[in-house]
Amino acid sequence: MAPPPALLLTRLMLRDFRSYPALTVPFRARIVVVSGENGVGKTNLLEAISLLCPGRGLRGARTAELGRRDGGLPLPWAAAGRFESAPWSSFDIGTGTPEGGPPERRVFRLDGALTRSQAELAERVATVWLTPQMDRLFQDGASDRRRFLDRLVWALEPHHAREVAAYENAMAQRNRLLAQERREGRVDPQWLAALEDAMARHGVAAAAARRGLVSRLNETLAGGITGAFPAARLDLHCAVAAALEADPALAVEDRLRAAWAAGRRQDAAAGGAVEGPHRADLLFTHVPKNLPAALCSTGEQKALLIAVVLAHAALIAEARGFAPLLLLDEVAAHLDAGRREALFAALAALPAQAFLTGTDGAIFRPLAGIAEAFRATPGELVSDNDLPVPPGH
Numbered sequence: 001m002a003p004p005p006a007l008l009l010t011r012l013m014l015r016d017f018r019s020y021p022a023l024t025v026p027f028r029a030r031i032v033v034v035s036g037e038n039g040v041g042k043t044n045l046l047e048a049i050s051l052l053c054p055g056r057g058l059r060g061a062r063t064a065e066l067g068r069r070d071g072g073l074p075l076p077w078a079a080a081g082r083f084e085s086a087p088w089s090s091f092d093i094g095t096g097t098p099e100g101g102p103p104e105r106r107v108f109r110l111d112g113a114l115t116r117s118q119a120e121l122a123e124r125v126a127t128v129w130l131t132p133q134m135d136r137l138f139q140d141g142a143s144d145r146r147r148f149l150d151r152l153v154w155a156l157e158p159h160h161a162r163e164v165a166a167y168e169n170a171m172a173q174r175n176r177l178l179a180q181e182r183r184e185g186r187v188d189p190q191w192l193a194a195l196e197d198a199m200a201r202h203g204v205a206a207a208a209a210r211r212g213l214v215s216r217l218n219e220t221l222a223g224g225i226t227g228a229f230p231a232a233r234l235d236l237h238c239a240v241a242a243a244l245e246a247d248p249a250l251a252v253e254d255r256l257r258a259a260w261a262a263g264r265r266q267d268a269a270a271g272g273a274v275e276g277p278h279r280a281d282l283l284f285t286h287v288p289k290n291l292p293a294a295l296c297s298t299g300e301q302k303a304l305l306i307a308v309v310l311a312h313a314a315l316i317a318e319a320r321g322f323a324p325l326l327l328l329d330e331v332a333a334h335l336d337a338g339r340r341e342a343l344f345a346a347l348a349a350l351p352a353q354a355f356l357t358g359t360d361g362a363i364f365r366p367l368a369g370i371a372e373a374f375r376a377t378p379g380e381l382v383s384d385n386d387l388p389v390p391p392g393h
């Protein structure tokens, strides 16, 4: 089967976005390297690209934080990209805060026309990213890994966010009712049962989606997507997901309802539901060493994360019919020369367009002839001749 075409960002325009007063930059290659000192705006650039797709962007920042501050309040900002998903099809996506509108409101334009349909945009553009903030994933608590997993699921199944939110909302209401029952002696048991019913339906749907994605990621990882990277394996630790291996969803929902109904006193004493999909954790294993990621070195952990992100990009490409943009912030710095070479080889082989940043431009030299290079200086991006610009793709 032919690989899916890459989504290509061929031009980016920014106005008053974070550290950029005004920027217009064409991209002519499938691998783009941006180097520069700390604080010159490399991550800001990747963040702007991530915001051209629906969602909160690579830093999860609030819209009002994104406008450039020039000694006062944040200015209205805009980001726009020209994309090609095939040589004959190009389109423009713009986003930002409307002039004179509230600073927390973000709008999207598709080919110049305002659009409210995030689904319409999601059919055309997608990004996956890896940032230094994600390095803490293996040390942080299970809730961060759950959020990481949910973001990956959401990219493939947009309704997943609603299932997780509905589950958490019902659980929070049940927790409040149980606390009230403990204080006052009695609350309406039917109300509790209705909340437990909602928790069971949405919780099982969320656990099933998480389980489905973990198994598809593992298949892709086992298929050798990551070339010379250490093979990674993911394990979802979740009793509900495990129960779904053996029984149909309706039977698992019934058991959960019964368990929560029987466990109200225990949950009230614990301050919340002791069991449920909200306790799920995602564990990463370094397969050649058979070691949990938390015990691996920083560089090994980085390589595991890269492997998972590339596998995720491959799944998105399969589902959507185009390969998403890869935004890789400071990923090469932690890798030794061998793993860096493996990363560059994997990127050269993938159909996706990749944007790589780093403080040391020299580490990207092996990409000469393949990548287009830029140097970031405050508010600007200049072509960097150290890496020869490749001929147009």
Ligand SMILES: Nc1ncnc2c1ncn2[C@@H]1O[C@H](COP(=O)(O)OP(=O)(O)OP(=O)(O)O)[C@@H](O)[C@H]1O
Residues within 6 Å of the ligand: 017, 018, 019, 036, 037, 038, 039, 040, 041, 042, 043, 044, 045, 065, 066, 067, 068, 069, 070, 074, 359
């Ligand atoms: N809303 C804003 N208005 C003006 N400047 C901003 C705003 N938000 C961030 N900045 C500036 O952007 C710069 C940070 O940019 P960025 O995080 O992209 O740096 P970087 O090049 O990735 O650095 P590092 O190598 O340290 O990761 C900082 O100097 C910060 O002051």
